[in-house]
Amino acid sequence: MGASMRALIVDDDQTFCEFLTEVLADKGIDGIWTTDGVAGYTMCCHQRFDVVISDIRMPSLLGTELAERLKRDNPHVKIILISAFADDSTVDISTSLGIPLLSKPFVPDRLLEVIAQLLDLRIGKLSQ
Secondary structure (H helix, E strand, C coil), X not given: CCCCCEEEXXXXXXXXXXXXXXXXXXXCCEEEEECCHHHHXXXXXXXXXXXXXXXXXXCCCCHHHHHXXXXXXXXXXXXXXXXXXXXXXXXXXXXXXXXXXXXXXCCHHHHHHHXXXXXXXXXXXXXX
């Protein structure tokens, strides 16, 4: 995994952002985070990210709204939605957008597997 892989984490829980940044760094992924959905969208417009990992429930911009905007304006970026409140409606939205949804809490290896699948990487590169 090259150091050039970049992930944006968007979650209103700063501690969770810091945790995911460490998990990704351990696998050679440069993790950048923000606690604001609007800021996350702006960052994606001005910087290159391979994957965006976004919580769904956030105060300024819902993760599903962020995902819709990114798919429209930045279609090359891969997106993963995460939520502690994944219900049928949330699952339906993520499915309709073609975006994987992980329910919190999840084990870090599951996130790494989803990233590997989205980016067509061998899982061994991320899970070793």
